Structures are given as structure tokens and as C-alpha cells.
Amino acid sequence: MHDSPVPTSSGNLQTAVVVLAATDAASSRCADGTLLDRLTGQLVRLPVGDVHVVGRSSDIIRAPGGTYLIGAEGSRGIADDLRRIAEVARTATGPVAVIAGDLVAHTEALAMLLAHPARDTSAVVNTDGRDSGPLRPPVRIEGGRVAAAGSTFHGVADANGTFKGVLQVGVADLPLLAETAETLAEPAETGRFGLLGGAEAGELLLVGLVRSGVPVRACAVGRLRCDRVAGQADADSAMSRLDEVDEDRARLDATVKPDDGFFTTHFVSSWSTHLVKTAADLRLTPNAVTGISVGLAVIAAVSFTAGTREAQITGAVLLYLSFVFDCVDGQLARYTRAFSPLGAWLDATFDRVKEYAVYVGLALGYTAGLDDSRGGPHGIWMLAVAAMILQMLRHTIDFSYAGSRADAVREEVRAGTAASPAVLAEASTWPVPQETPPERQAEVAGGIAAAEQYLRERRDSGDVSGNTVVRLSRRLERVPLTRWLKKIIVLPIGERMALIAVTAAVFNARVTFVALLTWGGVAALYTVAGRIGRSLNR
Numbered sequence: 001m002h003d004s005p006v007p008t009s010s011g012n013l014q015t016a017v018v019v020l021a022a023t024d025a026a027s028s029r030c031a032d033g034t035l036l037d038r039l040t041g042q043l044v045r046l047p048v049g050d051v052h053v054v055g056r057s058s059d060i061i062r063a064p065g066g067t068y069l070i071g072a073e074g075s076r077g078i079a080d081d082l083r084r085i086a087e088v089a090r091t092a093t094g095p096v097a098v099i100a101g102d103l104v105a106h107t108e109a110l111a112m113l114l115a116h117p118a119r120d121t122s123a124v125v126n127t128d129g130r131d132s133g134p135l136r137p138p139v140r141i142e143g144g145r146v147a148a149a150g151s152t153f154h155g156v157a158d159a160n161g162t163f164k165g166v167l168q169v170g171v172a173d174l175p176l177l178a179e180t181a182e183t184l185a186e187p188a189e190t191g192r193f194g195l196l197g198g199a200e201a202g203e204l205l206l207v208g209l210v211r212s213g214v215p216v217r218a219c220a221v222g223r224l225r226c227d228r229v230a231g232q233a234d235a236d237s238a239m240s241r242l243d244e245v246d247e248d249r250a251r252l253d254a255t256v257k258p259d260d261g262f263f264t265t266h267f268v269s270s271w272s273t274h275l276v277k278t279a280a281d282l283r284l285t286p287n288a289v290t291g292i293s294v295g296l297a298v299i300a301a302v303s304f305t306a307g308t309r310e311a312q313i314t315g316a317v318l319l320y321l322s323f324v325f326d327c328v329d330g331q332l333a334r335y336t337r338a339f340s341p342l343g344a345w346l347d348a349t350f351d352r353v354k355e356y357a358v359y360v361g362l363a364l365g366y367t368a369g370l371d372d373s374r375g376g377p378h379g380i381w382m383l384a385v386a387a388m389i390l391q392m393l394r395h396t397i398d399f400s401y402a403g404s405r406a407d408a409v410r411e412e413v414r415a416g417t418a419a420s421p422a423v424l425a426e427a428s429t430w431p432v433p434q435e436t437p438p439e440r441q442a443e444v445a446g447g448i449a450a451a452e453q454y455l456r457e458r459r460d461s462g463d464v465s466g467n468t469v470v471r472l473s474r475r476l477e478r479v480p481l482t483r484w485l486k487k488i489i490v491l492p493i494g495e496r497m498a499l500i501a502v503t504a505a506v507f508n509a510r511v512t513f514v515a516l517l518t519w520g521g522v523a524a525l526y527t528v529a530g531r532i533g534r535s536l537n538r
Helices: 035-044 077-093 107-114 170-187 203-213 233-243 247-253 262-267 273-281 288-306 308-338 339-367 379-414 421-427 438-460 468-477 482-490 495-508 510-536
Strands: 014-020 048-055 070-074 096-100 103-105 124-125 138-142 146-148 162-168 217-220 226-228
Touching: 014 035, 014 077, 035 048, 035 103, 035 107, 048 077, 048 096, 077 170, 096 107, 096 203, 096 468, 103 146, 103 162, 103 233, 107 124, 107 146, 107 162, 124 138, 124 146, 124 510, 138 217, 138 273, 146 170, 146 203, 162 170, 162 203, 170 203, 247 273, 262 482, 262 495, 273 308, 288 339, 308 339, 308 495, 339 379, 339 495, 339 510, 379 510, 468 482, 482 510
Parallel strands: 014 048, 014 096, 048 070, 124 217, 146 217
Antiparallel strands: 096 162, 103 226, 124 162, 138 146, 138 162
16 A cells, blocks of 8 residues: 555554533534534544543433443533543553534544544644634644644744644653643643633643644645534534535545645546545455556566567556556555555555566666667666665665654653653743842843743744754745655655656666666755754754
């Protein structure tokens, strides 16, 4: 399966859900009873475990089918809600999701996060920054992650999206979730966040996690609906908007990854969803589609061995179709939610096998199809092996860097040198110390304001550590042209397959390997230089 994530959940690692239903809006009526009844019914149909409903009373919430024991506990205020979430985070064995009880959403919008195999820390967002307002706190999304988050108390510079009330925290981040919730409970209880309506716990947690440096994946709902409501009129309007969207079509469109490369986005994903739907109707599994992709790549490699122009063109077309099915298997897995460890292993293994088989086919074809007067076979195997080695080195660089970054973050957290949620929460609400002499209060207040502004500028740039390279990279992400150029220059798999197909069809294998070595070398240098720059500026 093309680039499909590896599942990290199992039966004992299901997501625990905390539904915050202490507002009047959660009791708004709909065809399923109340909005809270509807929401708990949707959760029953998703792969979640315990559901904790924090309501205004100790009533038991109706759950269609009775699949899960859903207990309701009376809320004593937002600080109490945050402490309940901290308690759940400390005892959970799987991810923890925090969901607003006044939510009107398509089931698929919830599934995009709760049924995602990565089980990572993520938030449901809308990428329309103009949508911000009450119950829709602003966020800034960069590179598929929430770079900055706001609430009724915290602002966001250059917001380009809104938080939709659904937050999931992965297992690795649960200790920080518990700490953040406890930290935020104290200022919420003492009124330092100002007047709160009782439904802000989720957005405050998102602010705290983002400002603590936790990577939060932005799960965009696209055309699906996921709206919090303020009362019965809002609920009626939101329910009517659900029917305006073809949920299955939206689910199909959502199988296309929004952060893919240029070639994949414009020349594959623009039409591959038709194949996904056909494959689903035929009840093909993602692994079966992977097999089709491998078969086409093998036939392409065999075609390349003939060395004639017709065979080169045929091989190029088959290689393109192989890559299309390589994308379709991952999209089908997301559409049918049929993820498996075997599929992830097949994806990672056969992507390399297919590419190297094509290299061998091209080299054999060049040797067989050209005599000495047209360039000859001399040196072609050296070029083919060099291209393989370069590609293996690039993969090694990618995997080793990702692993070292994860290890470094864990060590920082263990050593206490990472950004502390206590410090970050405190920085936004620093009061002038009571023991400050009256004649110095203005001076101290001015110093606090300057410190707040400094921290705000660093956070709003998406750079807690002051990393110049990261700031530059994220600025380039905001411009469509430079964002696409950044994706193209690293020669991802889509661009690589296109380069092989075009050069093989129009020229010959020598040109193909020279192009791969040249572009691949530039990509490797660009990647290494960027990562060294990030590391030196940490």
C-alpha cells in the first residue's frame, strides 16, 4: 500500500473518549433524541473503547445498541473537567479523545480522526480561517500540523483555520496531556482565563499541547460537517446542513492525502478515486491492489529489457499505471479502513523491489538494444548500481533522522529541558507579583508585557526553539509556488517514477540513470543541509 500508515492500535489500545456535555446545547433535540444521544450513538459505530460523558448530572446517557458502558458524571466546572481528563489520561492504555458534547457532525468526520490507524495526536479542523468565532477557535495550520492554536483567551496570528471540537492525544503524549490539563485547571479555577462558558476545555488543551511543542496533526474535514452549536436553533440549522453533503463522496475524496507530491497530486490523485470506488465495489482488498501494482511493475521491467523504442514506451506507460495502483491501494485502505501490519510491510518492501526491478530491466534493455555506435552498454551497470545505492542512502537518511529526532524529544522531556506546559500556560497569564512595591509595579508590568510579546512572537512563528531554518521553511510553506518547489526538489516517489518513465520513453536508460543520480544527489544535499541547519539551531 502506498505510504499507508502502520496501525499502532489493538484490542487493548482502543481510544478512550471524554465527551464534554456540560452545556445546554448538548441537550438540544434532534431526530435521535438529544445531540448528546446522537453523538454517543455515532461513537458506538466507531472503533473506540470507554466513553466518559461529563454532563450536568449523573444521568446515564442512552447509547444505541448498548455496546459500550457510557457513564455520565456531573461537572463542577471547567477546572473539574480538566482534572477529570487528566485522570483519564493517566489510566488510559490507548489514545484519549476529547469531544465537545454540543457537536453536530457527520460520522465520517469523527472517523477521520478516531478510526485513523496512526492513533496519533491530532485535531479536527476546518481550513477556512474566515470561519472563526464563538465555539470555533482559530488555529494556524502549517505543513499538515497545527502550528498555533487559540481560544477565547488566546489569540492566533495569521490564522488560516478553526478547531472543530474534536481532539485526540496519542499514547506517547498522554503524560503531557495529563500535565497540561492539571496545569490549565488552576488558572481556569481562579478566573485568570476570564469568564468562561464551560465548554472551553478542549480548545484550552489544544492550546496547551501546541504551545508545549507537541506535534498535532491537522485533520481537515473538507466538505464534511463538524460544527459546535450554541442552542436549539443552531442545532436545527446544523442538522439540515448535514443533508447537503454526500457523505460517501466526501469520504472518497478524503482518501487523497492533502500533502502528497506535485506529480501524485495533479497526475494521479486527480482521477484515482474512480479506481478506488471501483475496487471497493469489486470487494478488492488493499493487498490485492498492491499485487496488481507489483505485477504491472514487473511487466514494465520485462518490457524495458527489449531495448526497442516501442518497448521503452510500453514500459513507461506500465510503470505509470503501476504507480497509480500503488497510490490506489493506500486510498482504498483509507476508504474501507482495512489497515493491516502485513499491508504496511508489503508497501514498504515492494516499493523498493519494484523500483530496483525497473532499474535492472532498463540496464538489460540498454545492453541488448544499442550497439557501440549508439553509445554501447559500457558503464550502464555502474550507473544502475549507483542509482540504487543513492536511493538506499536517501531512505537511510530519512529514517535515521526521524528516529533521532524522536529520541531527542524523549530525552528532552525526560531531562525536563523541553518546553514545559506549566511555563507556557503561565506565560500567557503572568500577573504582577503581589509583593512588588507600588513604585515598581509599572516597571515590572512592562517587563512582563515585553516577555509575553517575545514568547508570543516565537510561538506565532511556529518556532518554540527559535530555529531560523524552521521559520524560513514555514514561511516558504505559505506561498503555493515555493511549497510545491520544496516538495519537487526532494524527488519523492511520484516525481521519481515520472522521471524514469519520461526519460526511458523519450531517451534511453543512460539518460534515466544520469537524471536520477543528478536530481537525487541534489535532493540528498538539500535534505541533509536542511536537517543540519535545523539541528544546529535547536
